[in-house]
Amino acid sequence: MESKKILHNVFQNIEVGIGEVSKVVGVSQRQLRYWEKKGYIEPISDDNSGVRRYNLSTLYLIVFIKEQLDNGFTLAAAFERSKDIKLKSKIVRTFFEHTFSDVEITDAEKGYGEIDLGDFRTEDGEKYHFKGVLDAHGRYVKIDK
DNA sequence: GTTCTAACA
DNA sequence: TGTTAGAA
Structure with a gap:
């Protein structure tokens, strides 16, 4: 398999538990569960154990929201900004697709x-x-x- | 030892 | 939002 795809697979399959996320990012487990209830983040859904796992993109989201919160934005505002960033990133990625060859x-x-x-x-x-x-x-x- | 939900502060 | 209880 192409190494690029392998790497993509590796990143796609990275899972982090709520404890580690909380410790590393500096967001409490209580907050993480609250954000989930609000519909802002979502754990990996495939297991029915009830134990939360987060993938890389969710981890990025959590870090982003945390940064916005630290900068004085409300949780709702932070999430809206994340959607904006996500869309812009997609536009940039699409535009530069297959370049930087x-x-x-x-x-x-x-x-x-x-x-x-x-x-x-x-x-x-x-x-x-x-x-x-x-x-x-x-x-x-x-x-x- | 970690994570869960629910409830109280 | 923090913290705690008791269970899984």
Whole structure:
């Protein structure tokens, strides 16, 4: 199997118990159960033991909500913001799908390189090839027609 | 020892 | 929201 898929599988199958989540993220178990009752988070559903397990994406959600809470937002506001972030992330991911196919290192010492961003088209259908460049001049894009 | 629900503070 | 009780 392709290593990319294996990794994806690994991350997809990571499960964390409520105790560990609580300890690591700094959210009480009581809060976690309350958020669940409110419908903001959901444990992995496949087991009927009644013991809560959370997957990676839920863990990210929990961390995000915790951060928002620390920044003074209410729980409801935090959740709304998480939905916003999730949608935006999806848009970005879709747009950049199958890009970043290659990165050429131009200066290993200084950490410079060129990222192949792939082909994009304009509204009119004209195609361009983009490269993201990082060098002594900073970061910019190169466009080839 | 951990996690569960429910209830009280 | 914290904390505790008693059970699983």
